[in-house]
Structures are given as structure tokens and as C-alpha cells.
Amino acid sequence: MIKTEQSKRILRDREEVISLTQRLVRISSVYRPSVEGGNEEKAANFVADYLEKLGIEVHVEEVVPGRPNVIGIIDSGKPGKTLLFEGHTDVVTEGDHEQWNYPPFSAEIVDGRMYGRGTNDTKGNLSCMITAVHSLLQDEEEWSGKIILCIPCDEEGMMIGIKHFIEQGWADDVDGAVICEPEENQVCITQRGAMRIRLTAYGKMAHGAISWSGINPNWRMARMIVELEKLEKREQERLGKHPLLGWPSITPTILQAPVKGEAQINVIPEQCMTTLDVRTVPGFDHEGFKIELQEIIDKLAAEDEDFQMDFEVIEDRPWTETDMNEAIVDSVSWAVKNVTDKEPVYNGVPGATDGTFLHLAGVPIVTIGAGDREVPHQINEYVDIEELAETTEIYRQTALHFLNEKGEAK
The missing domain is CATH 3.40.630.10 (Zn peptidases)
Known part of the structure; x- marks a missing residue:
């Protein structure tokens, strides 16, 4: 007072x-x-x-x-x-x-x-x-x-x-x-810094009853999200809990499939999109994070010939x-x-x-x-x-x- x-x-x-x-x-x-x-x-x-x-x-x-x-x-x-x-x-x-x-x-x-x-x-x-x-x-x-x-x-x-x-x-x-x-x-x-990122996985639209005729981007996005959770844990272990800001975080927020058009329960979508809300603390390397994202995508693509994904950084606030x-x-x-x-x-x-x-x-x-x-x-x-x-x-x-x-x- x-x-x-x-x-x-x-x-x-x-x-x-x-x-x-x-x-x-x-x-x-x-x-x-x-x-x-x-x-x-x-x-x-x-x-x-x-x-x-x-x-x-x-x-x-x-x-x-x-x-x-x-x-x-x-x-x-x-x-x-x-x-x-x-x-x-x-x-x-x-x-x-x-x-x-x-x-x-x-x-x-x-x-x-x-x-x-x-x-x-x-x-x-x-x-x-x-x-x-x-x-x-x-x-x-x-x-x-x-x-x-x-x-x-x-x-x-x-x-x-x-x-x-x-x-x-x-x-x-x-x-x-x-x-x-x-x-x-x-x-x-x-x-804290903030990065807003859009990830898009690409597939092939098909009937859900004959899934082998399509390529489901949702499976690919699910693998990516699992890898991102591992990356978050690695960054938290590396940087620790900041005394004033807490933990760095990598948070998937929006999950959308299809990206355009109306969703239907018996249709494999052509695309799946996820947004990431990344919150960073001193020591977190924003440019290095973008490189790591691409390395994860390349690794998953090497394991699955149908894996196709890219990302866009919407905003980068250090x-x-x-x-x-x-x-x-x-x-x-x-x-x-x-x-x-x-x-x-x-x-x-x-x-x-x-x-x-x-x-x-x-x-x-x-x-x-x-x-x-x-x-x-x-x-x-x-x-x-x-x-x-x-x-x-x-x-x-x-x-x-x-x-x-x-x-x-x-």
C-alpha cells in the first residue's frame, strides 16, 4: 500500500x-x-x-x-x-x-x-x-x-x-x-518467448472402409505429436525449471482434419493440421528448434515412404x-x-x-x-x-x- x-x-x-x-x-x-x-x-x-x-x-x-x-x-x-x-x-x-x-x-x-x-x-x-x-x-x-x-x-x-x-x-x-x-x-x-507454428501432414483421401486405398495423414500427425512430447521432455531436462518463468513447453493446440471442407466419419481426410504453442525460456534456441522440427520430420519420412509433412512458423517472439x-x-x-x-x-x-x-x-x-x-x-x-x-x-x-x-x- x-x-x-x-x-x-x-x-x-x-x-x-x-x-x-x-x-x-x-x-x-x-x-x-x-x-x-x-x-x-x-x-x-x-x-x-x-x-x-x-x-x-x-x-x-x-x-x-x-x-x-x-x-x-x-x-x-x-x-x-x-x-x-x-x-x-x-x-x-x-x-x-x-x-x-x-x-x-x-x-x-x-x-x-x-x-x-x-x-x-x-x-x-x-x-x-x-x-x-x-x-x-x-x-x-x-x-x-x-x-x-x-x-x-x-x-x-x-x-x-x-x-x-x-x-x-x-x-x-x-x-x-x-x-x-x-x-x-x-x-x-x-x-517467456513464444513460437506459433502450423504443422500440416499430407495424405490421400479415401473411403474409410477401404483404408488401404488411401494415405491417412492422421497416423502421421499422431507420430509427430509423440515425437514432440519427447522433444519437450528433453528441453525441460536440458534447461530445467527457470526460477521466474517455470518450464519451457511445446503444446499442440488445434488439431484439424480435413483442413478444408467438411469432416465425415467414413472418409479419410487428405490433410491433417496441428498448431503448436511453444513457450520458451532463456537458453531455448529458437532457430535450433526449427532445425530439430525438420530433423524429426526427415526421420519419420525415412521410416515411412508415405510420410509427408511441412511446417510454417506463424510468429516468433524470443x-x-x-x-x-x-x-x-x-x-x-x-x-x-x-x-x-x-x-x-x-x-x-x-x-x-x-x-x-x-x-x-x-x-x-x-x-x-x-x-x-x-x-x-x-x-x-x-x-x-x-x-x-x-x-x-x-x-x-x-x-x-x-x-x-x-x-x-x-
């Missing part, structure tokens, strides 16, 4: 972050390509307008039609480092409204918690980072360098927003980044690890301790974030924010109000420490 001697400033910021979170959650920004306006555009335009009213330099860049990034620039006018805060505007589907205790886009506050899609992941934390910067401006705090507010689209999908942000050169001179995601205000210095000696880790850790009067808890992010690609671009990252880390994407998603206030203050003090390399704000 925030120290008991809360100042007027902290109470002022608390009111703002609550109000801003409610206003953002009430704008549905689930990406629905079949619904006009059913994406991030309204939320992004709201944020852009909000920042402009605060006197912040704003850039709006359309990544694809209807899906813009918003970039806010706060330049002190003094030479120094550049700090980036990142929080996305999109949210996942709300699912069946009837299963929610409160309407998913109502942002109702009950017993100290705000409920709604995006309260936790991550409109609450997006509001924290905006409020923290607004607080610095209101109090005319002194600092050097520059703050960039990166507010991209599509974090929940293929992360086209952050990729576009980097391609446009916005991350080129960034010295450290805070990824604003629900992590219970733990200082997350590592995150694991990340930030050195404890990085200035951004020091500043976030200092802020957590100063705000909470407790030693920071260090952890890792179980999934990928937009920070994955900032890391690839050479930016040291720390992921931290309000919200129970197991609540994202659930029915009755929520965030604790007091945690929003605490996170706002952590972000504020992180910025001052990182950009001034000194302690208390005035």
Missing part, C-alpha cells in the same frame, strides 16, 4: 486515474474486423485528445485502417535520457455478457474494485502511466531528457502496433522502457532477459521500495508482451503494473482501486529517478 501520509498530490492523482480508467474501459476496443468501428480507433482517438488537452505533443499513426498508434512526447528541453512507457488500447473479447456480474464495459466500482474488460489488461495501467506524466507536468517537476508515451494497437494479436512503432524509428533513442501490464507491481525482468544492473531496473526497484516501504519482488512474465519487440530493438525493459496477474482475459476481470493509485505513484517516481538519477521528488 501507499504510505499512510498520503499527500494532496497522491489523492489528486488517485481520483484522476480512477476516472480515466473508467472512461477508457467504457470504450469497447475489442478488435472485431467484421464490425465497423469495432476496434481500437475510438479508444485511441480518446487518448490522443486527452493528451493534447494536457499540452502533450501527440502523433497519431494509422498502422492499418482503423487501427492507430498514439505517441505522446514530453520533452524537458534539457539533454538527457529517454524513458518510454508502453500500454496498449486493445482488449480481448468480453465473451458472454450474461456471465458477467456487472456489464463488461460499465467499469463499475464495487468494494474497492473496478470491474470490466480492460480494467486489468491493460487500460488501468495505461491510465496510470498517463496520470503519472500529467502529475509531473502539473507539479512542474524538474527533470532532464524526454518521456515517450507509446500507446499501440494490437498487443493482443500479432503486435502490429509495436512493430510499426519501432519501424518508424520511435524506439531508436530510448534508454529504458516500462511495459505497463498487470503484474501485481512486481518487477518483472524476464519474460524470450527476454534484462540485466539487474540496467538503469531502468534500478529506477523501477527504487520507486517500488520508496512507494511501498517494502523490498521489490522480482519475477518474470509468463507470456509475451509488446516489450518483446522493444527488447529486440535494443531497449532495456521492465514489466510492472497494477492487477492480479492471473485475471487477464477472464470473465469478471477487475483491478483494485488502491493498486491503481500505487502504480501511478511508482510510475511517477520511476520517471523522476531514471531521468534525474536522484531520489525524492519535491
